[in-house]
Amino acid sequence: MRRMFLFLAVLAGVAMVSCSKSNDNPSPNPNGGKKASLVVTVEAQGIALESVYLVHSAVPFNDPYAKPDYTQVTGKTLTMDASDFIGKSIYLTLKTNYGVSLSQDAPVNIKEGNNTITLTGVNTNTSAAITVSEDSKPVAGDVVYALTKDQEIQLSNIGYKDKEFIASMLRSNSVFQGGVKTATTNAQGLAYFKSLEATQYSFVVLREKKYYSEAVNLKEKWITEAKVSVNITKVVKIKLVDKFLRAQSPVFAIKKSAFGNITDADLVKKVNENGNDFIQNLYNKINDKTVSTEVNINSEGYAIFDSLRSGERYLFIAQGGTNAKFKGTILIVNGREQSATIEF
Incomplete structure (x- = not known):
């Protein structure tokens, strides 16, 4: 053209x-x-x-x-x-x-x-233009819910079973008095709410394990723009292979940055050597919940991590074998489903 x-x-x-x-x-x-x-x-x-x-x-x-x-x-x-x-x-x-x-x-x-x-x-309406992004990319066809302050408090008090359960609650006028307004994002990830009140709203999008929201104060007869950012990390599966494997054995994901300036290879080597001084340091990191995440293995021998930060480098460790020694491996969580094996 x-x-x-x-x-x-x-x-x-x-x-x-x-x-x-x-x-x-x-x-x-x-x-x-x-x-x-x-x-x-x-x-x-x-x-x-x-x-x-x-x-x-x-x-x-x-x-x-x-x-x-x-x-x-x-x-x-x-x-x-x-x-x-x-x-x-x-x-x-x-x-x-x-x-x-x-x-x-x-x-x-x-x-x-x-x-x-x-x-x-x-513009003569009190309106909102809400952009939804997931891992910094616009999301098309996503339902956005506009909740008043009281409704958002009510939502936070509902146990989050799964996405469909919460969606059914939000659609119920008997649960949320007055109903909840919705809009669907277009190809650019933008949802437009035409007629709202000049008050505070929380704009909410649902995912399988939690919801994401952004609180916005709307001005009278003004189109207010805001963004809801969703940071999704796909699961990391760590498989334990050990003939002495115990049910619900724990696997730990520790931020590699917690160990200071050390290469991946050297850190894994220290873990596998199980030196007394290093193991004491390792226990300190395990007990520090700001850097360590613990997940028990399931019946198939997998520890499934679903709350790790995308872009972060993690040391995954477990104990096994006849002497319950530590072994480990390192992964960079990349926002996609990943897997690794720790074999004793």
Whole structure:
């Protein structure tokens, strides 16, 4: 699609970020060298100016062949080269990037020389635009719940059995008096709540073992933007292989950083050597719950860790064999499911 406008230098103190790209080479000026420019001044009420997008099209927006371009507004004034449109109309409007209209459509008949127009984007609702990310990536199709302060306290008092159980509670008007408003994220991970009250809300997303929330104070007749960040760490499975294996034997995950400046190979060597001085230091680390996580093996001999921090390097250790000696291995938790074996 040929870009409709060639953006000129923006007026002093003004910046624009374009959301569209040009795929074709510019065509020759069809107007015999005549020049025209369009200066658009953008004002905003009830929404931050940088949340407003100028939308422009060569045909009316309701035309089935319309291919509107979106340009994020980060300043008040923009100058466009409109020479190709002399004697024609350019169609303008203001929207948010999640599709909420902020102004009427405004056709501008382009004449030779300078053309000017002022557009005002107006939001009249107390609204919220919530972006959901998981491990820093936007999540599409995620249900976001808007809970009042009292409802969030009520949610925190409900035992978190699993995601579906909590979702059924949130859908129940008898459990949450007045009901809980919901919105679903779009392809950019953004959920829009149109009509809320000017009060504090907790915006909640559910996962299998817990929920994530962000408390936000909404302003009257203003679109408030916020983010809910979900940091998911997939499980790490440590398999113990030991002919003397005892039921529910513990496996420990200790942050490698707790041992100071030592290489992975040297640390594992010290663990496997079971020297008295080092083992005493190891017990100190095991008992320090700020750096150590303990999980007992299941009936299949696996210790399953599901609460480790992604990006952290861990020493996994266990005791086994005839003399109950320590052995260990090191993994960097990478946010995906991982496994390792400690064999005695």
